[in-house]
Amino acid sequence: MVLVLTDETIYICFFFTTDVAFCPYGHHWRQVKKIATTHLLTARKVRSYRHAREHEVRLVVAKLRDAVGAGAPVDLSDMLSAFANDVVCHAVSGKSFRKQGHNKLFRELVEANSSLIGGFNLEDHFPALVKLDIIKRMVCAKARRVHKMWDDLLDSLIDHHASKPASERGGEDHHGHSSHLSTTAVVDEVGGGRRRRSFSILHEARSAQAAALLVLVPVLLASVLLMVRRFGNGTATATARAREEALGKLPSPRGRLPVIGHLHLLGSFPHVSLRDLAAQHGRDGLMLLRLGAVPTLVVSSPAAAQAVLRTHDHVFASRPHSPVTDILFYGSTDVAFCPYGHHWRQVKKIATTHLLTARKVRSYRHAREHEVRLVVAKLRDAVGAGAPVDLSDMLSAFANDVVCHAVSGKSFRKQGHNKLFRELVEANSSLIGGFNLEDHFPALVKMDLIKRMVCAKARRVHKMWDDLLDSLIDHHASKPASERGGEDCDFIDVLLSVQQEYNLTKDHIKAQLTVRTRIV
Template identity: 35%
Template sequence: MEIIQFPFNFITFILSLSIFFFFFFFFLIIKVKGWKKVRAPQRLPPSPPKLPIIGHLHHIITSVPHHYSLRELANKYGPLMHLKFGEVSTIVVSSRDIAKEVLKTHDLACADRPKTVATQIMWYNYTDILFCPYGDYWRQMRKICILELLSNKNVRSFEYIRKDEALVLTESILLSSGVPFNLTEKIFVFMSSITFRTALGKVSMDRDGTIKLIKKALGLAGQFDLADLFPSVKIFSFVSWNKFKLLKLRKKLDEILGNIIEDHIDNFSATKRGNGELGTEDLIDVLLRLKESGELDFPITNDSIKSIIFDMFAGGTDTSSTAVEWAMSELMRNPRVMAKAQDEVRQAFNGRKTIEETEIHALKYLKLVINETLRLHPSVSMIPRSCREEFEINGYHIPLNANVIINIWSIGRDPTYWHNPESFEPERFETNSINFLGKNFEYLPFGSGRRICPGMNFGIANVEFLLAHLLYYFDWKLPQGVGDLDMSEIDGFVVSRKSNLHLIATPYEG
């Protein structure tokens, strides 16, 4: 095929014309908008090579879970990186000091959460607490959560529910005594039942079916969509199969939760008592009372109540059950730690038929085990934020609307801050004052700053009680033929084990 060649004069003319129009429009912009409006390119953090259209996606899709690949990239390009996932700018933080800059110094500038198709659908257009944009409505809802829903007093008042569910769990494990069983499923049922009873009270409905539906929805909510990566391409939001499945699930949940709310209203009108199991208020009662009070600056709706219920299941079930599952996995791999933890629990409750929650606080080594579990296996491996304002870190520009990801999984395994970081050593927390309250930026399992997890006390109470219960009542061993546990992780809304934990339990006869 013949190659078309342009004569030199023609090429020169085209280049000259291009240069002319460039300077013409450049000076026109200056004249109209002024010099101050013309900004030089900002200095972004370092980036690895990227591809057209998809940007840096190819660096993370080859590794699951993604926090592994982000750590490898950080080792090469530094603890502050700029990545482009499709159209979306993402800043990845992988060090304690930069995490402190983001979550403390610039906490207000990046106090929003990233928006996705899934979170918008399942959390009713962000009318909840976890994903709600920062502002007056968020402050109101967070205050309600801390003072009315999950205060220390309320968390303690749920002890009778934890005891009831622990008894059910014990009987269930006894039925499988001496043979392998799926401990992952039993832990999840325990945690979800507690959340169900504290949030929804004594409603009569298909509890197991509803829990399975919510679990399925949470799994889908942890997946990204093409529309999240290319928000300007509107067609992606119409052809999303994941969006279709989420809308279908939410329609089912809408009907269930709507009926629960109506039942609460009717029951209270008839009895003038709360719908909690002891006649007190459950969480829906509290929200309905506040809704009808007329005292809120920002009225809440039934959709707001549904979204907060979903918050409770997302933050109170998946994360807590995952934490206990990882703790049991590490204890099985570390017999010395298992023996020490069981000895402490059994000495504290020697000869008793029930575990008293007020005395769990004295189990110091159990707390160290939980701390170490959350360091190695934070239930949520990355803290997601979104920039409300531009700011700078270490001379680098952090753009408006960029997503910011703090890779707390990587920071928790960084040898700069932790001796033998890959080893499970609860004793490391005996010799330092590090805790999970958000002030130590090398250890942030619940986040930090304005968006620190508001359900932290509720989650820790459930984890401590269940772990103490499992260690006190049963001895544990791996099924025959299992030499070493597979500790592979799987990505999602919560970072859980890739395979369920199957163990053999025998009743403790001490």
């Protein structure tokens, strides 16, 4: 099987993928491979760079000696990466590369290429999106800028080498290497008509530019990536390895797939699927599932539940971060989604000592009885008319109206707030309770484009909540203080009365009201 990489970023960065690393398998690939193996990377050619390598090693040793003498710290990762880069620059463009500052520019551009190719690329996972012109321009913007810098640099190098007399482009210089000859040989051999006939797309690019990359890509990228792998980010790798080893000790079902993990094992009723999987694969009430990129611990026995919910409750007290709940609940400052800490303890205290006390719940008795009488009257009318009744819808509306009464007062129905509350609560439920990309692939949402797409509906719903709650709070705040107390006071009155005591902002109050309509 032949793997062909065709995404737009590589296509732009490597001159229409005409280099030996990303060129599609075929006549042109065999041609550039032959150039690399018979002209650029032969044993004789590699030996000819020995003096250049030894010279660069002496420079590194001198830097180390100076640093030791001065008692200064040394960044070995950076130093060895620069060493590999300078050796390659010497081979590609000649011994004058350092005087002209090409080594630094080469290194910057190689790092830019590595981040474009080695990082997360939208087109790798969602190729259909990149067919849209606006998405394509956004995805490829950085690649085009990097390509332009490569183009200018390589043009200047090739033009400089081509302007020299042929006598100066051959043979070995006094250091025993012929990097000038190697570059020009590629230009001469690849630039012929035979290549243009076999790969017509190169009418859009200078053959000399693609040829220079044939020298650069295999050697320089391999060197830099090797340095990064060997010396870079050792602590993070060790931490991730230790975490994976710990997770690997937990029982887990077979059949985990790339990317989606065990998501395919969850059916239409996830709670039933989890029960069956835990019964079959769990051990001591514990089972590990990989739901997308997120390791998920399933607890299915009383002993394991006690360990999670009581013994180690502080570890599991906070919910995973979600940009959707951040938007809907004002930075997750409500009692349901707030991270465990001082603010959570504060809003929990407000709920238990002011909003949901036994006395407060009893004070809503008349409101509940009034709503029950309305439901019974609707049922009586429907029976008298012989009309069908949607009990699910009727009981859902009953619960919603009771909550609206508690949250915003007895005038909620006249202003139509009950219907708007219900629509917004259902929108919240669909956003939080449905399948959310960020729950299973949190790294994707770090990309600004994906984050905007995922959070678009949440922002629209948040705007509607914001307008509604602003109007309710402003209306309650405009009432005299004497009218905000007593048995008839609602949640907004209570929160405004304790605002100074608990240092609550208006957004804090709105967050409590938003979640309260869901859980009361």
